[in-house]
Amino acid sequence: MFVVAAGLNHRTAPVAVREQLAFAGHGLPAALCKLKGETGVAGCVILSTCNRTEVYVACNQEETGLRAAKNFLGRSCHLAAAELEGYLYTFNTHHAVRHLFRVAAGLDSMILGEDQVLAQVAEAYQVARETGTTNNVLNTLWQQAITAGKRVRTETRIDANTVSVSYAAVELARQVFNGDLAGRTVLVIGAGKMSTLAARYLKDKGVTTVLVSNRSYDRAVALAETIGGRAIRLDALEDYLCRADIVISCTAASHYILHREQVDRAVAARPGVPLMLIDIAVPRDIEPAAADLPGVKLYDIDDLQQVVLANLEERKKAARQAETIVAAEVEAFFRWLGSLYVVPTIVALKEKAGAIKEAEVRRACNRLGELTPRQQKIIATMANTIVNQLLHEAVVNLKTAALTSRGHLYAEALQQLFGLQVKDAQSAGEMAARVEGGRQF
Known part of the structure; x- marks a missing residue:
C-alpha cells in the first residue's frame, strides 16, 4: 500500500487559483466520496485551508494514485489541465508522509510554527473518517501526524x-x-489588512469592545460587522478616544491622525487610567510627542518589528529542533508500515513453502514404498532444513528492510514474485503488532 499526495499552497498558487480548489466544510464529504470513487483509490483525505488544498490518497500503485488525485483536482476547478499543472506539487509515499508531518508541525505554513493548521489537519481527518473514506494506513498516518504536531x-x-x-x-x-x-x-483606526488582523486577534483574546474608525465609513462598518464591533466616523474619533484603553492605528494617511493635543485631552478626561497607543503605520499615524504625556505608552512599528525579528529567530531555532522530531516520527511510521506488510508476507511465504514441502514429502514417501518411522523422520527433517535454509536469508533481509522507508516495497515485490496471498491491511496490522511487538499508533 502506498500513500501519495497532490496539491497547491500559498507558495505555488495565487489566491485566485486556491479559491477555485477550496472545499467548504459542508461540501467536503461529497468531494471525499468523489475522490474515493476514482480508479485505484483505496482511501483518501482532503486538507483544505485558506493557504492550501491537498489530497492524500492510499493506493496499490503510486502512479495510479497520483493520476487519480490530479484528475480529481482538475475536475474540481475551472482551469485547463496544463494551467493547473503549473501550480501543483505531487509527492510519492515517503515525501507525502514527511510533507504531512511538516504541515501538522507548522513547518510548511505561511507563518512559521502557526498553531491553527494542526486543528485543521485534525478536522480534515475527522471528516474523512466520518465519511468513511479512510483506511487503516491513512488512519495510522493521520493520527501519528497529529501526535507529531502536538509533540x-x-x-x-x-x-x-x-x-x-x-x-x-x-x-x-x-x-x-x-x-x-x-x-x-x-479603538482600531484603519480597516486595511493589518488593522483587520489586529482586530480579529483582539476578539480572539477576549477584548469586550472593539471600536473601528476609518476614512471610509463603509469599510469601518464592514470590518466591525465581521468581528462584532462598532464602527465610528473618523471625524468623531476624539469623542471616543477617552473611552479606549488601547488604540491600534494603521492607516495609509500621509499625516498624523492623532495629535498630542487630542491625546492629552483624552487622558485628562479619564484621570488615573492609562492609555496604550500602538502605531503600526508607515508614515506614522500618531504624533510621537504623545509619548511624553503622563499615563500614555506609545509604541511604533520599529518597537514591534524588533520583537517580531527576535521571535522569528526563536522560531527558526525551534524549527530546527522540530525537523529532528518530524524525521524521527516519519521513521517510526515507516517502521510500522514496513511491519504491516513484512510480517504477513513472511507468514504467507512460510505457509506456501510449508505446503509445497509437505506435498513433496508425501509424494517421495509414496514412491519409496514402505519406510520405517526413522526413515520418514529423516526425509521430513531434510525437507524442513532445505526450506528453512532457503528462506532464512530472505526472511532476515525482509525484517531488516522493514526498519527502513522501503520495507513495504520489498514486501510487495516478494508477494508479486512468489504469488503470495496475504491478509488484508487491518489483519496485517494486528498481526504485525502481535508478531513483532512493534509500535502501534
Missing part, C-alpha cells in the same frame, strides 16, 4: 513567539495589561 509544539514551543506585526501588537497589549484583555475597550 513539536510541546517540546519546542515553536508557536510561543509572535511573528507578525499585527499579532505582536496584540501580544504587547496583553503583556501591558498582565495577560488579560477581558473588559477592555480597543
Whole structure:
C-alpha cells in the first residue's frame, strides 16, 4: 500500500487559483466520496485551508494514485489541465508522509510554527473518517501526524513567539495589561489588512469592545460587522478616544491622525487610567510627542518589528529542533508500515513453502514404498532444513528492510514474485503488532 499526495499552497498558487480548489466544510464529504470513487483509490483525505488544498490518497500503485488525485483536482476547478499543472506539487509515499508531518508541525505554513493548521489537519481527518473514506494506513498516518504536531509544539514551543506585526501588537497589549484583555475597550483606526488582523486577534483574546474608525465609513462598518464591533466616523474619533484603553492605528494617511493635543485631552478626561497607543503605520499615524504625556505608552512599528525579528529567530531555532522530531516520527511510521506488510508476507511465504514441502514429502514417501518411522523422520527433517535454509536469508533481509522507508516495497515485490496471498491491511496490522511487538499508533 502506498500513500501519495497532490496539491497547491500559498507558495505555488495565487489566491485566485486556491479559491477555485477550496472545499467548504459542508461540501467536503461529497468531494471525499468523489475522490474515493476514482480508479485505484483505496482511501483518501482532503486538507483544505485558506493557504492550501491537498489530497492524500492510499493506493496499490503510486502512479495510479497520483493520476487519480490530479484528475480529481482538475475536475474540481475551472482551469485547463496544463494551467493547473503549473501550480501543483505531487509527492510519492515517503515525501507525502514527511510533507504531512511538516504541515501538522507548522513547518510548511505561511507563518512559521502557526498553531491553527494542526486543528485543521485534525478536522480534515475527522471528516474523512466520518465519511468513511479512510483506511487503516491513512488512519495510522493521520493520527501519528497529529501526535507529531502536538509533540513539536510541546517540546519546542515553536508557536510561543509572535511573528507578525499585527499579532505582536496584540501580544504587547496583553503583556501591558498582565495577560488579560477581558473588559477592555480597543479603538482600531484603519480597516486595511493589518488593522483587520489586529482586530480579529483582539476578539480572539477576549477584548469586550472593539471600536473601528476609518476614512471610509463603509469599510469601518464592514470590518466591525465581521468581528462584532462598532464602527465610528473618523471625524468623531476624539469623542471616543477617552473611552479606549488601547488604540491600534494603521492607516495609509500621509499625516498624523492623532495629535498630542487630542491625546492629552483624552487622558485628562479619564484621570488615573492609562492609555496604550500602538502605531503600526508607515508614515506614522500618531504624533510621537504623545509619548511624553503622563499615563500614555506609545509604541511604533520599529518597537514591534524588533520583537517580531527576535521571535522569528526563536522560531527558526525551534524549527530546527522540530525537523529532528518530524524525521524521527516519519521513521517510526515507516517502521510500522514496513511491519504491516513484512510480517504477513513472511507468514504467507512460510505457509506456501510449508505446503509445497509437505506435498513433496508425501509424494517421495509414496514412491519409496514402505519406510520405517526413522526413515520418514529423516526425509521430513531434510525437507524442513532445505526450506528453512532457503528462506532464512530472505526472511532476515525482509525484517531488516522493514526498519527502513522501503520495507513495504520489498514486501510487495516478494508477494508479486512468489504469488503470495496475504491478509488484508487491518489483519496485517494486528498481526504485525502481535508478531513483532512493534509500535502501534
